[in-house]
Amino acid sequence: MELSFATAALRSICEKRQKASAALGKVAAIELAARIADLVACETASELIDLFPEDIVALNPRERAIRLRAGLELRFCSGHVKTPTSGAGTDWSRVTRIKIIGLETVDD
Template sequence: MELSFDTLDIRDLCLNVQIAIEAVGQHDSFALLQRLADLAAAHDVAEYLDLFFEVSVSADDWELCIPLSSMALIVEQAHTKPPLDDSDQIDWSRVKRVKIVSLERIDD
């Protein structure tokens, strides 16, 4: 899949190991790098969802929440025209471009 980033700050956090370690710690930064590599390697979001059962889709079906350790990576589809199914929900099997929106702390 093709990855993009919502802001320069989130791009730097995701692509610069030192920035990630300083911002979220070594454990979450390692998990973040693994999840980004997994996303990039997947053909589409549906394939990614088949491999990683802990990923949740938001109630409105527009965001994915990918848990790391104490953080969660929030991801949206990044197509100019969102690929929708017959019920106007995202057709994740046709999503081949995603945007990393944020990294949020998981409340225990």
């Protein structure tokens, strides 16, 4: 899939291991890099959801998050100009562009 980012700072953390290590710690940075690689390797968002069903959280009909074991959620939505929809929400099987919109600490 193709990725875009909500902010330059978020792009920097997601794309640069050194920035991620400084901001999140080494273990979280390694896990984040692996999940970003998984996103890029998948052809559609539904493929990612099928690969990691326990780690994907439905935040609302248009947003999902990948739970990282480091206690973070990588939030994303469709990155298409016109989001493919089905019923009341995003048709994830037709989403080939993802926009990373946040990286937040999870309160368990």
